[in-house]
Amino acid sequence: MKNSKRTHSAILALTATIMAAGGxxxxxxxxxxxxxxxxxxxxxxxxxxxxxxxxYLANNTKDGSFKFSEAAVNxxxxxxxxxxxxxxGFLFDVGNVGQYYPALDYASIDYTFCxxxxxxxxxxxxxxxxYNAIQxxxxxxxxxxxxxxxxxxxxxxxxGSIDGGSLFGNVNMSKAGSFSYEAYLGNVNLTDDGGIARxxxxxxxxxxxxxxxxxxxxxxGVQLWxxxxxxxxxxxxxxxxxxxxxxxxNVNIPPNLGGGLYxxxxxxxxxxxxxxxxxxNWTFQTEYKHNGYESYTVHNGVSTxxxxxxxxxxxxxxxxxxxxxxxxxxxxxxxxxxxxDDRDGSKTGKxxxxxxxxxALSLRFDPKPWWVIKAEVHYIRGTALLDDNLDNPSRNxxxxxxxxxxxTVSF
Amino acid sequence: xxxxxxxxxxxxxxxxxxxxxxQALDGAxxxxxxxxxxxxxxxxxxxxILTGKTKYWDGGQAVIITxxxxxxxxxxxxxxxxxxxxxxxxxxxxxxxxxxxxxxxxADAAELVQIxxxxxxxIAIVPADxxxxxxxxxxxK
Numbered sequence: 001m002k003n004s005k006r007t008h009s010a011i012l013a014l015t016a017t018i019m020a021a022g023g024x025x026x027x028x029x030x031x032x033x034x035x036x037x038x039x040x041x042x043x044x045x046x047x048x049x050x051x052x053x054x055x056y057l058a059n060n061t062k063d064g065s066f067k068f069s070e071a072a073v074n075x076x077x078x079x080x081x082x083x084x085x086x087x088x089g090f091l092f093d094v095g096n097v098g099q100y101y102p103a104l105d106y107a108s109i110d111y112t113f114c115x116x117x118x119x120x121x122x123x124x125x126x127x128x129x130x131y132n133a134i135q136x137x138x139x140x141x142x143x144x145x146x147x148x149x150x151x152x153x154x155x156x157x158x159x160g161s162i163d164g165g166s167l168f169g170n171v172n173m174s175k176a177g178s179f180s181y182e183a184y185l186g187n188v189n190l191t192d193d194g195g196i197a198r199x200x201x202x203x204x205x206x207x208x209x210x211x212x213x214x215x216x217x218x219x220x221g222v223q224l225w226x227x228x229x230x231x232x233x234x235x236x237x238x239x240x241x242x243x244x245x246x247x248x249x250n251v252n253i254p255p256n257l258g259g260g261l262y263x264x265x266x267x268x269x270x271x272x273x274x275x276x277x278x279x280x281n282w283t284f285q286t287e288y289k290h291n292g293y294e295s296y297t298v299h300n301g302v303s304t305x306x307x308x309x310x311x312x313x314x315x316x317x318x319x320x321x322x323x324x325x326x327x328x329x330x331x332x333x334x335x336x337x338x339x340x341d342d343r344d345g346s347k348t349g350k351x352x353x354x355x356x357x358x359x360a361l362s363l364r365f366d367p368k369p370w371w372v373i374k375a376e377v378h379y380i381r382g383t384a385l386l387d388d389n390l391d392n393p394s395r396n397x398x399x400x401x402x403x404x405x406x407x408t409v410s411f
Numbered sequence: 412x413x414x415x416x417x418x419x420x421x422x423x424x425x426x427x428x429x430x431x432x433x434q435a436l437d438g439a440x441x442x443x444x445x446x447x448x449x450x451x452x453x454x455x456x457x458x459x460i461l462t463g464k465t466k467y468w469d470g471g472q473a474v475i476i477t478x479x480x481x482x483x484x485x486x487x488x489x490x491x492x493x494x495x496x497x498x499x500x501x502x503x504x505x506x507x508x509x510x511x512x513x514x515x516x517x518a519d520a521a522e523l524v525q526i527x528x529x530x531x532x533x534i535a536i537v538p539a540d541x542x543x544x545x546x547x548x549x550x551x552k
Contacts, residue, residue, distance in 0.1 A: 036473070036531070039512055076512050081471025086509035106509045115465050125508040133508035140503045170464045172455075178464065231492035278497055322496055369480070369499075 027411065035079065042073040043410035045138050053400035054383065055391040057145075057153060058095035061402070068406070069093045070136055072105065082112045090136060097154045097195040105136070106161055115172075120182075121165040127182045127223035128238045129272045129287050132159060142283075142320040142330035143362040144376045144404040148385050149314030149336025150289050157194035162186030162219055177229045185220040188242070197247075199387045204249040206390075212261065215246035221270075236274035243267050260299060267294045285332075286317040290340075311340045320362075328364040333357075338384045352397035356382040370410050378402040436536060439486035442524065442546040444533040446472060451550035454490070460534060461491035462501070463511050472532040476502075476514035479523045483536045490536060490551075 027040040047068035051061040058065035074088035090105035092098040108122035125133040134140050135151045145153065152159075164186015171179045190196060197214045204211040221240020228234060246265040253259035269292045277284045290313045297304045318332025336356045337343050345354030362376040380402060383395040441457065443449070447468055452460075459465040460474055467473055478487065484495045493501060498514075505511030515530070517523035520541035527533040528545035537543070 041506060041513060043507075072507070074507065074509070076506070076509070078473035078512070081473075082467050084466070084473070084512075088507070088509065108509050112467055115459070125510075127508075133510075134504045137503060137507040140500050140507065170459075172459070172464075180464070278493070281494070283497075322494075325496060328496075 038077045044071040045408040047406035051402040059391045116169040138408045147316040147334035154195040158196040180225045183222040189216045208252045210250040212248040217245040232278035238272040264297045281322045283320045288315040330362040352383045356384040376404040436486040441549040475533040477535040
């Protein structure tokens with residue numbers, strides 16, 4: 001906790017220093033006449049979250065919470081012909097997740113044989129949809145919170161990066177525009193202090209169950225983009241499968257009643273569709289994502305009920321308008337469903353936990369090229385994403401509000 | 412005789428169109444570091460460079476994009492279909508996901524020319540009235 005406070009103070013100090021210096025340029029580290037320089041960039045964000053009825057994202061937002069911070073430093077260079085190296089260190093805090101623990105966001109090397117074909121290896125930001133690879137980058141969007149059913153700020157350890165490799169390229173199709181692709185395969189390493197472990201700890205942290213650990217998994221997928229002949233219009237399709245994501249929990253009842261250690265495993269084939277159109281000062285976006293789940297649980301070496309199939313989905317549509325170089329506004333509406341066969345929660349008795357619908361209105365102000373200030377209001381119905389069960393003991397489907405504010409400085 | 416006149420007319424029209432296309436950017440020209448082998452680029456090739464689809468020159472040298480914010484916005488929009496804000500966001504997305512290097516920024520035309528002159532693989536859109544020293548001008552076809 002002391003370390004968290006120190007790191008939070010360090011982020012605030014970094015933010016203040018950049019602001020006091022009147023902004024900072026990207027830093028270029030020269031390595032001598034025969035070597036290309038190293039480019040160094042970074043950003044630091046501090047946010048505030050407040051909500052009217054439930055605690056959401058941070059665990060005390062009903063009282064207002066500043067536990068909403070991010071900072072990153074990245075380096076990149078082209079040391080040899082057609083070769084690019086990039087790495088980014090990142091830390092964040094959203095409620096109880098992140099805790100300012102520094103993590104290697106990505107560290108990869110790529111070689112581009114030609115525009116149509118290249119290879120990348122290392123820790124790679126996983127391409128999925130418009131925002132997955134850049135969901136940490138507040139600078140690169142109008143809103144503060146992305147549609148959380150699709151890009152949940154708490155589960156970045158699950159969705160952000162893989163350790164492995166990818167093939168990528170861009171194929172020009174003349175009058176039909178161009179087509180880009182990135183296909184990847186690798187491992188996702190999870191820890192007990194990550195966001196997905198926190199979710200499971202809440203789910204299995206109540207008597208008589210007890211959370212006992214989370215396991216990494218293998219993930220393979222592809223992101224395709226068709227850059228249409230219409231300037232600014234692109235359509236995307238991604239699919240991936242998270243294979244063998246597992247977790248363990250203990251059921252603290254006598255063994256003869258079914259107590260003991262349970263091992264659950266999950267495969268998650270997913271499809272993700274995207275459409276983005278940037279025209280003049282407008283940006284229009286819509287995405288749809290469908291998560292399939294094939295889960296099974298083993299107890300004492302025996303499957304407890306075969307493979308269980310289920311599915312969740314989420315969509316959003318939004319628009320942003322830039323008035324001038326200082327002001328931008330945006331709006332989006334999103335719906336998230338935990339089970340596509342029970343959208344209103346009536347079949348499973350989940351009630352408002354079956355869905356979450358969110359209307360968000362954002363205002364972005366760029367007082368300087370290196371400084372962004374944002375404010376955002378959400379009107380939310382449903383509670384499907386209030387995964388922090390312990391923070392929200394009772395829920396219903398009534399609407400509630402959330403206010404988010406954030407400032408980011410970059411260099 | 413009549414055929415020759417038609418041929419000459421077509422040639423003249425072609426040359427006029429060529430001249431028009433060579434100055435296709437509003438009030439701006441494209442310059443590159445002397446290490447860049449190319450003397451000209453098609454408009455599509457320039458767009459591919461500015462949108463990160465082409466990241467290396469033919470010899471493998473990395474393309475280093477340099478921009479002059481506020482001074483060449485119209486030409487940038489014309490060349491890549493993005494205004495300055497969209498261009499900045501586009502490259503932040505690439506850079507912060509490890510998939511590209513953010514364009515360098517210059518404060519004025521003289522600094523822009525200086526950066527391009529001293530950076531291998533550099534390319535930039537510069538105001539047409541800027542003094543071009545130590546760089547090569549690329550014809551846009």
